[in-house]
Amino acid sequence: MKKAGIIMIIGSLLLLGLFKFPLWNIMLGAPQYPDPLGMNIYIQGIEGNEEFDIQNIDGLNHYIGMKTIPKAEEMWEFDVFPKVIGFMVVLGVIIGVLGFIGKVSYKWFLGWFVLMSVLGALGMYDFNLWLIDYGTDLDPKAIMAYTHPDGTPMTYKPPLIGYQKMLNFDVDSWPATGAYMIFVGMLLTVVAFFVGKKESKQVA
Amino acid sequence: MKKSINILFSLVIAAGLVSCNNGNDRKSSKGQGGLSTNAAERVYVAPGELDEYYAFMSGGFSGQLSVYGLPSGRMLKVLPVFSQNPENGYGYTEETKPMLNTSYGFVPWDDSHHPDISQTNGELDGRWIFINGNNTPRIARIGLQNFKTEEIIEIPNSAGNHSSSFITENTEYVVAGTRFSVPIPQKDMPINEYKGNFKGSLTFISVDQETGRMGIKFQLIMPGFNYDLSHPGRDKSHGWFFFTTYNTEEAHSLLEVNASQNDKDFIAAINWKKIEEYVNNGGGKMVPANYAHNVMDEHTHSATSTMLKEVLTVNPMDVPGAVYFLPTPKSPHGCDVDPTGEYIIGNGKLSADLTVHSFTKMLDAIENKKFDGEAYGIPILNFEDILAGVVKQPGLGPLHTEFDEHGNAYTTFFISSEVVKWKVGTWEVLDRQPVFYSVGHGMIPGGNSRKPFGKYFVALNKITKDRYLPTGPELTQSAQLFDITGDKMELLLDFPTIGEPHYAAAIPAEMIAKNSRKIYKLAENKHPYASFTNADAKVVREGKDVHIYMNMIRSHFNPDNIEGVKVGDKVYFHITNLEQDFDVPHGFAVIGANNAEMLIMPGATETLVWEPKEVGVWPFYCTDFCSALHQEMQGYVRVSPADSDIELSWSLGED
Numbered sequence: 080m081k082k083a084g085i086i087m088i089i090g091s092l093l094l095l096g097l098f099k100f101p102l103w104n105i106m107l108g109a110p111q112y113p114d115p116l117g118m119n120i121y122i123q124g125i126e127g128n129e130e131f132d133i134q135n136i137d138g139l140n141h142y143i144g145m146k147t148i149p150k151a152e153e154m155w156e157f158d159v160f161p162k163v164i165g166f167m168v169v170l171g172v173i174i175g176v177l178g179f180i181g182k183v184s185y186k187w188f189l190g191w192f193v194l195m196s197v198l199g200a201l202g203m204y205d206f207n208l209w210l211i212d213y214g215t216d217l218d219p220k221a222i223m224a225y226t227h228p229d230g231t232p233m234t235y236k237p238p239l240i241g242y243q244k245m246l247n248f249d250v251d252s253w254p255a256t257g258a259y260m261i262f263v264g265m266l267l268t269v270v271a272f273f274v275g276k277k278e279s280k281q282v283a
Numbered sequence: 284m285k286k287s288i289n290i291l292f293s294l295v296i297a298a299g300l301v302s303c304n305n306g307n308d309r310k311s312s313k314g315q316g317g318l319s320t321n322a323a324e325r326v327y328v329a330p331g332e333l334d335e336y337y338a339f340m341s342g343g344f345s346g347q348l349s350v351y352g353l354p355s356g357r358m359l360k361v362l363p364v365f366s367q368n369p370e371n372g373y374g375y376t377e378e379t380k381p382m383l384n385t386s387y388g389f390v391p392w393d394d395s396h397h398p399d400i401s402q403t404n405g406e407l408d409g410r411w412i413f414i415n416g417n418n419t420p421r422i423a424r425i426g427l428q429n430f431k432t433e434e435i436i437e438i439p440n441s442a443g444n445h446s447s448s449f450i451t452e453n454t455e456y457v458v459a460g461t462r463f464s465v466p467i468p469q470k471d472m473p474i475n476e477y478k479g480n481f482k483g484s485l486t487f488i489s490v491d492q493e494t495g496r497m498g499i500k501f502q503l504i505m506p507g508f509n510y511d512l513s514h515p516g517r518d519k520s521h522g523w524f525f526f527t528t529y530n531t532e533e534a535h536s537l538l539e540v541n542a543s544q545n546d547k548d549f550i551a552a553i554n555w556k557k558i559e560e561y562v563n564n565g566g567g568k569m570v571p572a573n574y575a576h577n578v579m580d581e582h583t584h585s586a587t588s589t590m591l592k593e594v595l596t597v598n599p600m601d602v603p604g605a606v607y608f609l610p611t612p613k614s615p616h617g618c619d620v621d622p623t624g625e626y627i628i629g630n631g632k633l634s635a636d637l638t639v640h641s642f643t644k645m646l647d648a649i650e651n652k653k654f655d656g657e658a659y660g661i662p663i664l665n666f667e668d669i670l671a672g673v674v675k676q677p678g679l680g681p682l683h684t685e686f687d688e689h690g691n692a693y694t695t696f697f698i699s700s701e702v703v704k705w706k707v708g709t710w711e712v713l714d715r716q717p718v719f720y721s722v723g724h725g726m727i728p729g730g731n732s733r734k735p736f737g738k739y740f741v742a743l744n745k746i747t748k749d750r751y752l753p754t755g756p757e758l759t760q761s762a763q764l765f766d767i768t769g770d771k772m773e774l775l776l777d778f779p780t781i782g783e784p785h786y787a788a789a790i791p792a793e794m795i796a797k798n799s800r801k802i803y804k805l806a807e808n809k810h811p812y813a814s815f816t817n818a819d820a821k822v823v824r825e826g827k828d829v830h831i832y833m834n835m836i837r838s839h840f841n842p843d844n845i846e847g848v849k850v851g852d853k854v855y856f857h858i859t860n861l862e863q864d865f866d867v868p869h870g871f872a873v874i875g876a877n878n879a880e881m882l883i884m885p886g887a888t889e890t891l892v893w894e895p896k897e898v899g900v901w902p903f904y905c906t907d908f909c910s911a912l913h914q915e916m917q918g919y920v921r922v923s924p925a926d927s928d929i930e931l932s933w934s935l936g937e938d
């Protein structure tokens with residue numbers, strides 16, 4: 080199960096990319112912003128696409144009563160996510176090494192994948208909750224309180240994924256490099272599972 | 284009087300002769316501009332598209348420098364240089380007032396003439412652009428990252444700073460020559476003792492290659508002629524500088540006649556490398572002077588003015604072999620050197636021919652001492668010995684010549700109102716096109732450098748007349764754009780300009796657009812009165828001076844209400860724009876201010892002084908429509924009687 084173990088190790092190491100590359104990217108373009116404003120969401124915090132983008136997004140959002148974009152220390156997620164990812168990398172590598180030397184079965188690879196999928200889904204769920212809160216929990220004293228034609232107050236939740244028109248802004252929300260690295264990494268652990276299965280059959 | 288009539292008469296005759304040659308062309312080409320061609324397409328820059336070149340055109344008697352896009356001819360900006368500009372507060376704010384300080388005190392205006400872009404190895408490099416103030420002699424340096432006047436240096440011992448500002452091919456020097464000769468040092472003396480007593484100064488200003496900072500290296504004190512225009516040597520003639528002169532008669536009255544008597548005036552050839560060496564070895568004489576050196580600091584956003592008290596002068600007699608006179612027919616105006624540096628063109632404005640001197644022959648004549656007398660001890664070279672060629676009868680009143688990269692020259696003719704293309708070396712006239720009307724300088728992007736970009740020629744015209752809808756007796760100024768890529772020049776576009784467009788300089792847009800600043804970083808703002816947070820917004824009284832440390836961001840001032848100001852106070856509004864977003868300036872204006880508004884760029888701090896004269900509650904507001912709540916961006920100052928004991932207080936957002 081040497082080959083499968085190596086693939087498992089590579090797959091889990093790819094998650095380390097999250098410490099360097101953003102997980103998600105949200106871009107806000109408007110007639111007045113031909114160079115769109117943007118934020119990159121890392122597991123450790125949110126950064127502007129350009130140096131002053133966060134400040135400028137906050138400046139615009141205050142008109143419609145949105146909270147400022149949270150600093151890293153203001154959300155527990157930015158403390159916990161890096162730890163979870165770190166743990167999963169170590170766990171994946173250990174499983175891979177043990178698989179390599181034949182101490183554990185290939186089924187552990189799939190186990191890791193399932194655990195990671197559950198954690199990922201929880202992460203996305205949490206991210207979406209934040210987006211909802213960010214886009215709907217508006218300051219009642221907001222300078223501009225827009226309503227829908229039916230009279231209900233307008234809210235501004237950015238799309239979890241995809242494109243949406245919000246007031247004068249075109250909002251694009253898409254996975255970024257880090258997310259693609261997780262995707263490939265997780266895919267590799269599934270590959271490791273099948274390769275491991277094949278390898279152990281040959282041995283048997 | 285009789286002489287002047289004779290001159291006029293002969294000009295009319297000559298004009299008649301020339302127009303006989305091409306009168307038909309001329310008539311049919313009036314109002315030309317490509318209905319039959321695709322000229323419109325070639326100057327059309329579609330909405331959202333950008334121009335190919337930046338053209339910096341002198342603002343003439345506006346004292347400013349205007350920025351145009353080519354080929355569209357659209358004005359992009361007027362950069363304030365030598366004149367106050369109420370539109371953004373330049374010359375009115377406390378930070379910018381020192382820029383206009385001179386030895387004559389605060390001078391709020393000038394006449395700006397000749398922009399020249401910095402060069403490296405004789406090619407445009409787009410770091411800075413320099414321009415001269417003609418009336419109160421000054422040279423300004425404008426940074427092409429901020430598009431802002433960063434430095435102005437006054438030129439002592441000069442009057443009518445016209446043969447300026449031209450730069451050597453590595454921007455070692457910016458050169459400024461005097462048009463008027465004057466007593467040096469100035470003194471009370473009869474004007475009719477001009478001859479032999481008045482002197483002309485040619486000033487070499489060194490430029491720091493990192494900061495651009497200017498300093499007068501030396502002034503060459505020349506005979507009392509008028510130094511009209513100048514041009515540095517290029518390539519092989521690098522190290523030399525050439526100045527046209529007129530009034531070598533040294534007349535002091537009715538110059539239009541009395542300075543037009545000599546058959547030939549001179550081009551002064553100056554070996555500045557030789558003088559530089561002389562000066563570096565301790566040569567020259569330091570003399571008392573009084574001139575201002577004004578520098579804008581990018582981080583404090585504030586200018587300082589320093590009065591300098593001495594200047595190094597050099598007597599040409601003390602540096603043998605450094606200065607020669609090249610006889611050039613009839614009051615040459617423009618002095619131009621071709622991109623190879625070999626040919627020096629004297630545009631004799633009262634001559635029917637164009638004289639071209641050869642640099643190689645000049646060196647040879649100097650080597651072999653082929654002199655034809657001397658003037659004030661300066662050797663005069665023999666005209667025939669240095670002559671490269673003559674462009675025969677190209678037109679009337681040649682003023683200036685620019686070059687393309689294919690060995691062609693383009694000379695402007697004021698009197699016959701045309702631009703003439705001719706071949707350098709064969710001196711053959713290749714094409715002529717009328718201009719509307721009476722062109723002064725012409726400009727090809729890079730056309731005075733070693734590397735011209737010969738796609739367009741811009742004629743900078745002196746007379747407008749009927750080219751635009753009439754606007755009463757006072758008209759706009761005018762420029763015309765020609766396509767020069769073909770054998771024949773083709774008129775594409777007329778466009779109006781500010782002031783009088785003397786010279787201009789243009790550069791491919793991609794060389795500087797990418798460097799153009801978007802904002803000033805607040806983190807780099809070192810203004811002593813800046814206020815960055817709500818906590819450091821405050822009002823401080825120092826006797827009768829009240830300093831308001833205010834900041835602004837969409838869409839409020841902080842503080843917005845101020846009480847405790849009294850009649851007779853001098854109130855300083857020090858306002859910091861906290862925006863860090865592109866194109867979000869805020870303005871500031873307060874009722875009854877005796878100066879102007881100010882426009883504050885993101886990250887900058889500016890100060891406007893207000894001296895309230897009446898008790899009351901007086902408003903101020905943002906003048907630049909910055910946001911949907913711009914109209915809410917306002918505040919009040921309560922002004923109490925001089926003897927009131929109301930304490931200073933200020934607030935923001937309190938009910």
Ligand SMILES: [Cu+2]
Pocket residue numbers: 837838868869870905906907908909910913916
């Ligand atoms: Cu404003």
